[in-house]
Structure formats: C-alpha cells, structure tokens
Amino acid sequence: QVQLVESGGGLVQAGGSLRLSCAASGRSFAYNAMGWFRQAPGKDREFVAAITGSGGTTYYEDYVKGRFTISRDNAKNTVYLQMNSLKPEDTAVYYCAVRMRTTIGSTKMADYDEWGQGTQVTVSS
Numbered sequence: 001q002v003q004l005v006e007s008g009g010g011l012v013q014a015g016g017s018l019r020l021s022c023a024a025s026g027r028s029f030a031y032n033a034m035g036w037f038r039q040a041p042g043k044d045r046e047f048v049a050a051i052t053g054s055g056g057t058t059y060y061e062d063y064v065k066g067r068f069t070i071s072r073d074n075a076k077n078t079v080y081l082q083m084n085s086l087k088p089e090d091t092a093v094y095y096c097a098v099r100m101r102t103t104i105g106s107t108k109m110a111d112y113d114e115w116g117q118g119t120q121v122t123v124s125s
Helices: none
Strands: 003-007 010-013 018-025 034-039 046-051 058-060 068-073 078-083 092-098 119-124
Touching (some): 003 092, 018 092, 018 119, 034 078
Parallel strands (some): 010 119
Antiparallel strands (some): 018 078, 034 092, 046 058
C-alpha cells in the first residue's frame, strides 16, 4: 500500500527557512513524478512545486520561484521542499503527492493519484 508521510513543518519567523520531507513507502517511486501543494485556511489547495522521476526537471509556481527548491533522493524514496525567505502568506498545510503512472511532472491536482496527510507551516510576521 502506498503511503506518503510529510514532516518538517513548524513555526518560523518571516525570512526564515524550513525543509519539508515527504517519505514514500509501499514501493519505489524512482520513476514517478512527485509534487508539493499547499492549502491556506479558507482557500483552495494550490500547486507549489513538482519534480520528475529522475529529478532532472522541476516546476515551480511563480510565487515561490527563487525561494523554494524541490529535490528528491530516490535511494531514500524521499522528496524534499527547501523553503527560504519565508513570508506570512506561505502559511498553509503543505501536502506531497505522487503520480503513479508517469515520470512527468504536473501542476494540476487532478493529475496526482496519492496524497500525504500534510504538514503545517506557519510563518509569523
């Protein structure tokens, strides 16, 4: 059974950094695209970043470009989201997700098949 477990969230001051991890289990995901999304209170879930199975191509939403970096370690079956220069508007629950049938990344929620439970990130001003 596929399981995704996020960790690394917490409370940080504006300008600070956090690194989120998403540990996948059930099988190897070395050939699967993975992504990070977030959902702030009262708002829809939105795309943050994605990465292809090999890690060779990454995708970012404009509001995180230059501040966030997605990466993966296929030997550990883990995807990371390094978040720098955090802003209060980055406050949200962050979710990782996997595309089970392709290595190609996507910015669309509907393209992802399995999701983690999320980790809370709170950025204070």
